[in-house]
Amino acid sequence: MTDSEILDGITDIVRDALEDDTIVLSPESTASDYADWDSFKHITIVVATEVRFGVKFKTAEIESMRKVGDFISLIQKKLKAA
């Protein structure tokens, strides 16, 4: 899976979670760019990402995922290891 495919998938999830279909993400996007993206939404987005890509994040990883780019590289790492 390419980085841009993963980015598209995460964009879908964030649009659903923040209920805004106009959102466009880049690897540099972070939670603080969006007022609604609070710590609970963050968990929601992380969980939906796990389901969508069939991966599992560790407790410590959830804390460390700040930028959308962090999501992408972690997912790539896990998909390759699988």
Add this chain to the structure above:
Amino acid sequence: MLASQLSWLPNNPAWRDDFRSVAADDDADFDALSRLAGFQIDFLCTERLDTLAQRKLRAIPPAQLPDPPIRLAILGSSTISYLVPAIRVGLLRRRLWAQVHVTPYGQYLQELLDPGSDLHKFRPTVILFAFDARHVIGLPAAGMSRAEADSLIEEKATHYAELWDRAQQAFSCRVIQQTMLPVFPELLGNNEHRLPGSPQRMVARFNQCMRELADGRRVDVLAIDNRVQRDGIGLWHEPALWHKGKIEIAPAMAPLYGDLVARIVAAQCGRSHKCLVLDLDNTLWGGVVGDDGVEGLVLGQGNAAGEAFVEFQRYVQQLSARGVILAVCSKNEEKAALEPFSRHPEMVLKRPAFAAFLANWTDKATNLRHIAERLNIGLDSLVFADDSPFERNLVRRELPMVAVPELPEDPAEYAQCLADAGYFEGIGLTAEDLSRADQYRANAERETLRTSMADLPSYLKSLEMEMIAGPFDRLSQTRITQLINKTNQFNLTTRRYSEREVAEAMERADVVTLQVRLTDKFGDNGIIAVVIGKPSGAGLLIDTWLMSCRVLGRQVEQATLNLLVKEARRRGHKALIGEFRPTQKNIIVRDHYKKLGFTRQDCDESGNSLWQLPIDQFVPFDTLITIAGMPA
């Protein structure tokens, strides 16, 4: 989408497009929203649908909702607000809607005890107690003796039972207690039960204890512990999320959790489904009887698919035994369709098991309408099980209120699919439930007799009806409460009362209570009418009058009124005051009091009307019902 989630609902690849068009449509109504809830949707889409529904319903409030409206309060000990959208969407799927109030976590005791709290202002009609396992079990102490461990559990369980009592006393509300999620890993292993202080054992023990206490108190259990046995604790609980945000139930399971809560609430409102309508070819047996003949059917020993069909028939038979009505709707010649029932040695279900049997070439939507009419139940009481995606989609399009499970391709999975969907959620069982199938069957026979007899009086006479009426009693109080809470059509005021309130009415000397049974030559119809009369300045006010639609058109209303007048006169009342409060479902009784000779006194803008019948001028109706007894 997890495979275990909402798998009985159809998948809709265009769901997001449909969602957007409903969102953009200013006239989109409750039905359009409810339809969106009828598909497999994940927790994110569930939240979006809930947000949309809340926004839309503020502008266009839904009609046909139960009265009084459902106000659900959730009292929990950890984060639970993320489950609320899924509960509302679960209700929406059942064409219900609720206001939901969540107490701040950990505050449930204060909220319950303080009359000035937000909970008291909210006046819940249902309270869900949702405690997480760590809160209940406390710090584990595996070294405890059996006596210590068990007395600890008992103490906790008794404490929660007191909370239920408090809730019922304060609000006369329904109570739902969620069982503890088995989140703790074992310490001893296979024989964990031998370690008294094991948290895993204590959770199991606690859940058992709660069930016993709940039964004595009319509290309904939300059995997420049983559900975990089906899906696995790994799906339901992720320790990482607990540590991150005190989230006990994995958010991805929220849609299923919400559906489980919604089906209990719906059952409490009398909105569970009542009748399973089955297709025949490739649903009850393998093959097409019209083409393959009885000998060519795949059914029974010697073939895995054949055994799966037998097993499914057994499941259906057991559903019938617990009170689900059965019917057949099949595209077939009737003669061919009946043949396997009379000739195939492996058929578990026999023809008399079905209250209605429609095998013809008419479209299935029309046939389902006929079945609902013939059984005198609403279309929204029907569940239609058919292996053909064509028929399923046709029925979903024509009759969105009929539940249509997405049956798996393998008949070995039919039974589990129906069970997962929870259509027939039952919260109590009465003797009448256990004989319901027989009653409806006898009814269908009466119906056949009626259509074959041109003149009604001679038909009624041939039924040899006997009525047994009397005040409410302890023996019948559960059944009476059940009728009060689920009768929608023949119900003049649609007032719902808890069993406690029914018992209170029974105790009061100035309140007239009447329960009516009807027997005829086909059998005992059970309690078919309930009346509550309260004294008012103008006479005896009929607060509640309801009747089972099974006995419509049989002069039961007239015979009941005769008894009611007699009783009111004995108590010195000068008049009977009837009240009619219209709902979406009770149009059938709009002219009830007029037909019985009452005159209208008053009518307000929402259509509520009051009717009066002076007692001294009353001439009892002639009926073909023998009054068999009026026990004191």
